[in-house]
Amino acid sequence: MNTIECIKTRRSIRSYNSQPVDRELLTKVVEAASYAPSWKNTQVTRYIAIDNKEVKDMICDNACPYPHNADIIRQAPVLVVTTMVRNRSGYERDGSFTTPKGKGWQMYDCGIAGQTFCLAAHEYGLSTLIMGIFDEAKVSEILNVPEDQEVCALIAVGYTDTNPDAPKRKTTDDLLKFV
């Protein structure tokens, strides 16, 4: 698959079959995602891969206020939680912010890493869904996320028998302006 095809055919998948995801394959996906660009190459994104049903269920039962997301996570063989090491991306060495965007750059970095993860997963035949609706404090507590990290997003990972169409995209006339 070439890059454009990979970008265009990746879909958010909300239905997974029971095929497990090999830990080695998931490691290869994270290795590929490690090539994502980041603020001064700070590489603040971390990945917690949950393939233990009990832990996944604990997150569904306690940290998913949106039942639709909980249903998806229960089905997916793996839930990846991305976290960000605090106080690096967007910061100077003395702890001050480099730009008016402040710590916003850490979400930017983690977003790029998340998309790179999803594209690499797609190349390896895996399906993914990024989820933003969850109880961050509860997820941190359940996973014992270290104090120096902040949870960014949840990503369901697995195999699917579905093939959803791409949701409609805005046209380049809407998106792009040349000056």
Ligand SMILES: Cc1cc2nc3c(=O)[nH]c(=O)nc-3n(C[C@H](O)[C@H](O)[C@H](O)COP(=O)(O)O)c2cc1C
């Ligand atoms: C930051 C972010 C948060 C999202 N949160 C959710 C979510 O909580 N639940 C869900 O079903 N989809 C979620 N999505 C998936 C989007 O709905 C999906 O990417 C969008 O509809 C476009 O579809 P596509 O990914 O198949 O191109 C999220 C996507 C992003 C990037």
